Amino acid sequence: MCFACSPRNPIGLHLRFSMDGDTCRTTFTPREEHQGWNGCMHGGLISTLLDEVMAQWLWRQGISAMTAEMTTRFSRPVPIGVPVNVESRLVEHKGRLWALSARVILPDGRAAARATAKFLTVD
Numbered sequence: 001m002c003f004a005c006s007p008r009n010p011i012g013l014h015l016r017f018s019m020d021g022d023t024c025r026t027t028f029t030p031r032e033e034h035q036g037w038n039g040c041m042h043g044g045l046i047s048t049l050l051d052e053v054m055a056q057w058l059w060r061q062g063i064s065a066m067t068a069e070m071t072t073r074f075s076r077p078v079p080i081g082v083p084v085n086v087e088s089r090l091v092e093h094k095g096r097l098w099a100l101s102a103r104v105i106l107p108d109g110r111a112a113a114r115a116t117a118k119f120l121t122v123d
């Protein structure tokens with residue numbers, strides 16, 4: 001029962017994804033229970049959004065892969081109650097290794113966080 005995407009996980013984020021050309025997208029509005037710093041979404045949960053949108057890009061191409069490495073830059077706070085768009089793209093693919101990038105975008109179009117990650121295909 002995935003914490004990020006399962007509709008049956010009672011404490012999950014219940015994210016829903018779609019492909020838009022070569023981009024995987026989701027939206028999320030953080031609530032009080034997702035707070036870290038006062039009034040802002042917890043950074044670990046922002047990382048979850050970024051990790052999941054990249055994993056889902058792969059899943060939607062029929063690729064089962066686990067996150068092997070991820071780097072996140074938090075540029076601006078994500079305020080509680082404000083909807084954000086989250087998107088990912090493929091950067092590079094070599095053998096079992098897939099490199100992707102992702103962003104969390106505020107309603108004014110500015111990126112609040114960016115990540116790059118390496119995924120390895122698993123059986």
Ligand SMILES: CCCCCCCCCCCCCC(=O)SCCNC(=O)CCNC(=O)[C@H](O)C(C)(C)COP(=O)(O)OP(=O)(O)OC[C@H]1O[C@@H](n2cnc3c(N)ncnc32)[C@H](O)[C@@H]1OP(=O)(O)O
Binds near residue numbers: 056118
């Ligand atoms: C019904 C709906 C279902 C929905 C499902 C939605 C799915 C989405 C859910 C997703 C949830 C969200 C996502 C999550 O939360 S995924 C969960 C978080 N991630 C993990 O738990 C992963 C833990 N790690 C592992 O299990 C293993 O380390 C893996 C499987 C990743 C690799 O262990 P494995 O034993 O298989 O491979 P290897 O170690 O021999 O390495 C093989 C080669 O790769 C090279 N290498 C390794 N690492 C790196 C690196 N960082 N940069 C560059 N290269 C790297 C390495 O040098 C070697 O190269 P070479 O020596 O052969 O040349």
